[in-house]
Amino acid sequence: MANKLDISLHEASLSIVRRCGADLCEIIDGKFGCVAAIEGVENESRTSYRRPPATIKPERRYEFTMRSGVKVSVWKADLTNFHADAVVNAANEDLHHYGGLALALSKAGGPQIQKESDDYIRKHGKLQTGEAVALGPGSLPCKTIIHAVGPDLPPNPPKYDISKAKPFLEKAIKSILDRVDEYHLATVAIPAISSGLFNYPLPECAHTIVSTIKTYYDKLSAQDHRPKEIFLANHDDPTVQNMERACNQIFSSQQKQSYSNAVAQNTRSAGNAQQPSVTIGNVCLTLMKGKIEQQHTDVIVNTASLERNLSIGKISGAILDKAGYGIQDEMYQAQKKGHIIRTQPYKLYCKEVFHTFCIEKARDPAADQVLYSSVLDCLWNAAAQHYNSITFPAIGTGALGFSKAESASIMLAAVSAFAQKYLNRMDVHFVIFPTDHDTFRAFEREIGLLQQRSATFNFPPEMTGADGKSRHHSPQQHPPAYSGDQHRTEASWNKDDSHSSRAPAPQISLVCPSEESKHEAERWLQNRLFTDSHSIKIYNNFLSHFSDHDHLQLAISAEKGLIVEEFFSKGHACLEINGGSKEEVAVAGLKVEAVLCKIQKEFIREEEHELQMLSNTEPSHKRKTVEKSSKEFSSRQEAFSHALKVTKVDKVENAALKAMFDMKKKQLDCASTKTMFQRIPAQFCEMISRIGFHAECAPPEDPKYGEGIYFARNIKTALELWREKGEEYLYFVEAEVLLGNSAKGERGFILPPPVGKDPNILHDSVSGGSDVSVIFSGYQALPKYIITCKKISHFS
Numbered sequence: 001m002a003n004k005l006d007i008s009l010h011e012a013s014l015s016i017v018r019r020c021g022a023d024l025c026e027i028i029d030g031k032f033g034c035v036a037a038i039e040g041v042e043n044e045s046r047t048s049y050r051r052p053p054a055t056i057k058p059e060r061r062y063e064f065t066m067r068s069g070v071k072v073s074v075w076k077a078d079l080t081n082f083h084a085d086a087v088v089n090a091a092n093e094d095l096h097h098y099g100g101l102a103l104a105l106s107k108a109g110g111p112q113i114q115k116e117s118d119d120y121i122r123k124h125g126k127l128q129t130g131e132a133v134a135l136g137p138g139s140l141p142c143k144t145i146i147h148a149v150g151p152d153l154p155p156n157p158p159k160y161d162i163s164k165a166k167p168f169l170e171k172a173i174k175s176i177l178d179r180v181d182e183y184h185l186a187t188v189a190i191p192a193i194s195s196g197l198f199n200y201p202l203p204e205c206a207h208t209i210v211s212t213i214k215t216y217y218d219k220l221s222a223q224d225h226r227p228k229e230i231f232l233a234n235h236d237d238p239t240v241q242n243m244e245r246a247c248n249q250i251f252s253s254q255q256k257q258s259y260s261n262a263v264a265q266n267t268r269s270a271g272n273a274q275q276p277s278v279t280i281g282n283v284c285l286t287l288m289k290g291k292i293e294q295q296h297t298d299v300i301v302n303t304a305s306l307e308r309n310l311s312i313g314k315i316s317g318a319i320l321d322k323a324g325y326g327i328q329d330e331m332y333q334a335q336k337k338g339h340i341i342r343t344q345p346y347k348l349y350c351k352e353v354f355h356t357f358c359i360e361k362a363r364d365p366a367a368d369q370v371l372y373s374s375v376l377d378c379l380w381n382a383a384a385q386h387y388n389s390i391t392f393p394a395i396g397t398g399a400l401g402f403s404k405a406e407s408a409s410i411m412l413a414a415v416s417a418f419a420q421k422y423l424n425r426m427d428v429h430f431v432i433f434p435t436d437h438d439t440f441r442a443f444e445r446e447i448g449l450l451q452q453r454s455a456t457f458n459f460p461p462e463m464t465g466a467d468g469k470s471r472h473h474s475p476q477q478h479p480p481a482y483s484g485d486q487h488r489t490e491a492s493w494n495k496d497d498s499h500s501s502r503a504p505a506p507q508i509s510l511v512c513p514s515e516e517s518k519h520e521a522e523r524w525l526q527n528r529l530f531t532d533s534h535s536i537k538i539y540n541n542f543l544s545h546f547s548d549h550d551h552l553q554l555a556i557s558a559e560k561g562l563i564v565e566e567f568f569s570k571g572h573a574c575l576e577i578n579g580g581s582k583e584e585v586a587v588a589g590l591k592v593e594a595v596l597c598k599i600q601k602e603f604i605r606e607e608e609h610e611l612q613m614l615s616n617t618e619p620s621h622k623r624k625t626v627e628k629s630s631k632e633f634s635s636r637q638e639a640f641s642h643a644l645k646v647t648k649v650d651k652v653e654n655a656a657l658k659a660m661f662d663m664k665k666k667q668l669d670c671a672s673t674k675t676m677f678q679r680i681p682a683q684f685c686e687m688i689s690r691i692g693f694h695a696e697c698a699p700p701e702d703p704k705y706g707e708g709i710y711f712a713r714n715i716k717t718a719l720e721l722w723r724e725k726g727e728e729y730l731y732f733v734e735a736e737v738l739l740g741n742s743a744k745g746e747r748g749f750i751l752p753p754p755v756g757k758d759p760n761i762l763h764d765s766v767s768g769g770s771d772v773s774v775i776f777s778g779y780q781a782l783p784k785y786i787i788t789c790k791k792i793s794h795f796s
Contacts, residue, residue: 004509004510004511005518005521006507006508006509007507007529008505008506008507009041009507010506012529012583012586013530014041015583016528016583016586016590017038017041017508018041019587020587020590021038021041023594024038024594025038026594026598027593027597030601031521031524031593031682032517032682032683033512033513033517034511034513034517034518034521036509037508037509037510038508039508039509040505040506040507058077058279059075060073060074060075061244062243062247064247064251066214066218068217068226069226070227070228070229071228071229072210072213072214072230072232072247072251073229073231074232074233074244074247075231075240076235076236076237077189078235079104079191079234080104080108081108082141082142082233083142083281083282083425084188084189084231084425085144085185085187086134086143086145086179086183086187086188086189087105087137087145087146087188088132088146088147088176088190088193089101089102089145089147090150090193090194090196090197091117091147091149092152093129093149094126095118097114099197100197101196105145106138108138109137109139109140110138111138112139113135113137113138113140116136117147120135127147128149129149129152129168129171129172130150130151130168130169130171130172131172131175132147132149132172132175132176132178133146133179134146134147134179134182134183135147141281142189143185144183144185146180146188148172148176148193150168150172150193150198150200151165151169151172151198151200152198153165153194153198153199154199155199157200157201166204166208169200170208172194173193173213173216174212176190177213177216177217180225181224181225185227186227186228186229186425187227187229187230188227188230188231189233190209190232190233191232191234191239192206192232192243193205195239202242203245203246205242206243207246207250209232209246210232210243210246210247211246214251232247276444276447280420281420281422282422283422283425283426283428284426284428285412285419285430285447286427286429287429287430287447288429288430288432289434290431290432290433291431291433292393292431293319293348294349295391295429296349297350297389297390297391297429298352298388298389299350299351299353300319300345300348300350300352300391301355301378301392302316302319302353302354302356303316303355303356303358303396303400304316304341304355304356305357306357308332308341308355311328313399319348319353322348323346323347323348324346327344327346330344336357336759338373339356339370339373339374340354340355340356340377340378340381342354350391352387354378354382356374356377356395357374358370358371358374358395360399360400360401361406364667365663365666366663366667367402368410368613368614369614371395371396371410371411372410372610372613372614374395375410375414376414376417376418378390379415379422379426379428380418382426383422383426388427389426390426390427390428390429391428391430391431392429392430393430394407394411394443395407396410397439403442404438404443405442405445408442408446409446410613411430412446412447412450413613415428416450417609420602421602421606508525510522514648514788516648516682516729516788516790519728519729520728520729523728528586528590529586531582531586532582533582534580534581534582534585535577536576536585536586538574538575538576538577538589538596539572539573539574541571541695541696541697541699542573542596542603543566543574543596544573544696545603545696550595554592561580561584562580562585562588563576563577563579563580564577564588570699570702571702571703571707572699575592577592600687603696604687604690607690607691611660611692612656614660615655615656615657615663617656617659618656620654620655620656621653621657621689621690622652622654623650623652623653623686625648625649625651626649626785632649632651633646633649636649636785639714639715640715640789643792644715644730644789644791645789645792646789647788648787648788649785649787649788650689650785650787650788651784651785652689652784652786654689654692654783657691657692657779660779661736661779661780663779664738664777664779664780665738668740668741668764670738670739670764673736673782674711674713674737674739675736675737676712676737676773677712677714677715677735678693678698678718678732678735679719679730679731679733680697680698680731680732680733681697681731682731685731685786689783691778692781693733693775693778694709694778695707695708698722700722701720703747704745704747704768705745705746705747705767706746706747706748706752706766706774706776707748707749708749708766708774708775708776710772710773710774711735711772711773711775712771712772713772713773714771717771717772724791727791728790729788729791730790730791731787732789733783733784733785734784734785734786734787735781735782735784736781737780737781738764738775739767740764740780741763741764742764742765742766742767743767744766745766745768745774749766751776752765752766752776753766764780765780
């Protein structure tokens with residue numbers, strides 16, 4: 001096979017592959033589209049471990065916010081599937097996870113949990129009673145497991161033994177909270193440590209745990225870290241009931257009943273009236289009847305008129321009446337960011353109001369997209385402010401002209417997209433006016449569909465334990481533990497000595513889609529596995545999509561003696577690793593690149609979903625290689641100088657992108673298009689074919705005309721915008737671009753400037769002279785061809 005490649009492994013390269021072979025396969029597939037098989041190597045990271053499904057549906061029984069601002073809640077839940085930054089394990093001093101909760105977590109999280117525990121004990125010795133240590137989560141849906149050693153009592157212990165053990169249980173809880181502070185964790189799930197197999201009586205155990213938490217945060221200084229929420233989570237009713245009783249007793253002196261408790265009690269007293277809900281990852285979406293102005297969440301969302309007059313519209317008017325006229329004064333003066341304006345709540349029961357500005361459906365084909373983006377903007381703004389809850393009305397069902405079903409579908413799709421990316425917990429409420437039964441039923445139906453879809457979601461370890469993000473895939477979409485599993489017949493080639501008992505020599509074998517990708521993959525592997533360098537630099541703008549957990553892992557790498565530096569300069573995100581051994585630097589670099597590949601895959605998946613929704617077209621794309629003898633090939637070749645040899649031309653066909661491009665053409669009232677070029681790294685060729693252009697793919701050498709998507713009128717200008725850095729092959733996209741009404745670009749633009757005095761009427765693009773144009777919506781450009789060139793002389 002012409003595009004097959006075998007690379008022998010020995011010494012340092014063998015050790016690197018043994019430690020992170022699965023990551024390596026993932027990267028090679030993501031960057032170059034090559035199927036990789038590792039042969040003759042016992043790969044430590046090769047084994048996949050899939051968590052069993054939750055045995056208990058999480059149920060919140062109690063919550064209370066302490067004076068410190070930290071929320072304490074009691075849950076009946078399965079900790080092996082509980083979504084929190086940290087889950088606490090009731091461990092023994094040897095960290096041998098042989099029974100009870102420890103065994104359940106170890107089984108659910110896979111063998112990596114016990115392995116890390118053994119490594120820790122081997123290096124540091126046994127833990128003492130009352131100590132706690134934070135280690136990796138395996139494939140559990142959390143950032144870390146905090147292993148805490150509580151006191152171990154004899155069966156039916158006398159009061160003296162309980163009294164003697166109490167300070168050690170208090171110390172264990174304090175140690176857990178110290179780890180929460182040390183790693184700046186937002187949430188932690190704590191079980192009834194020392195009960196069960198450790199024989200601490202439940203009532204005393206619960207009382208000690210709750211009182212220790214209260215005392216710890218009551219004494220906290222103003223500058224200390226405060227988590228958002230402490231989950232007291234257990235799977236059995238007796239323990240849950242004792243935890244709830246202890247909370248009621250301990251917090252009763254400062255109990256000013258919270259809204260959530262009142263709602264829970266009112267719901268129970270009303271005969272458990274159902275509020276349709278669905279949980280996706282860490283986001284809980286609940287539908288309820290009520291008045292928007294009476295909600296007690298952190299954020300209330302309003303839908304406002306373009307004139308910013310809050311007296312226009314029923315929802316807006318109700319918020320104005322409740323909040324008072326001060327909110328209107330602020331509204332007129334506030335700065336609009338994206339699709340929203342944020343104001344103070346005044347007399348409302350929230351921390352902020354987010355005012356959205358959507359478009360009347362009959363007037364603009366982009367109205368659906370604006371509604372979708374508005375909901376996402378609200379969610380991400382709430383997340384950026386570390387808010388835990390947000391309430392939406394049914395946007396669009398009034399004067400904007402959306403049907404009730406359309407509003408429900410679009411708004412819930414946005415929440416679902418957000419939930420699949422957001423790491424921390426968020427309660428999202430949709431509040432429908434009590435007498436609006438038709439709208440309630442429309443949203444109820446959509447939540448039912450979402451429940452059906454979410455029931456099929458799984459959290460494979462590659463997408464949870466590795467980077468902390470609860471990303472959702474249906475079973476057929478699970479990425480295999482070693483990239484290319486679905487092509488195993490192709491990847492596991494017959495060897496001449498296949499019937500020999502001799503073990504195969506250690507090597508990486510690749511099958512690549514083209515000669516160019518084979519050379520690119522080989523060159524990259526040489527730089528990563530066989531280099532003498534103690535330093536690695538990774539340039540990739542998806543670094544800006546790193547989660548908190550990804551950054552925590554980098555911090556852990558730094559603890560191993562590596563120096564990890566992230567910086568952002570002139571539109572380029574870069575991460576540099578150095579300071580340790582060549583092997584440690586290489587392994588850390590591969591782990592970072594594997595996370596980047598997973599982030600990119602998830603980004604593509606989410607953008608395809610959005611593209612399908614907006615275009616109402618099933619996502620599909622084709623890349624057809626153009627015959628070199630054809631006029632189509634020769635006309636592409638004419639655009640390139642003699643210093644670049646065109647080796648391959650792929651024609652891109654994507655109906656969904658074409659539909660969005662045509663929609664943009666009508667929206668901008670722009671009949672003409674320009675043929676322009678963009679130079680991209682090899683790993684983004686497939687991405688652009690599938691979801692079009694994004695600023696992450698091709699930041700120019702210097703974004704001096706704005707922070708958008710750059711295009712060049714000719715190849716010479718493209719080579720100046722995107723300087724080559726010693727690559728053998730260069731990749732260009734030929735595109736049709738809608739420039740419309742263009743203005744002069746300036747550094748720092750994140751949108752085109754206004755046409756006149758009205759800040760809401762913007763130019764369609766900006767320019768940097770006659771040969772450079774910048775757009776700020778990827779749908780204004782349609783990829784037509786991907787052109788691969790081989791460099792035959794050096795460009796400065």
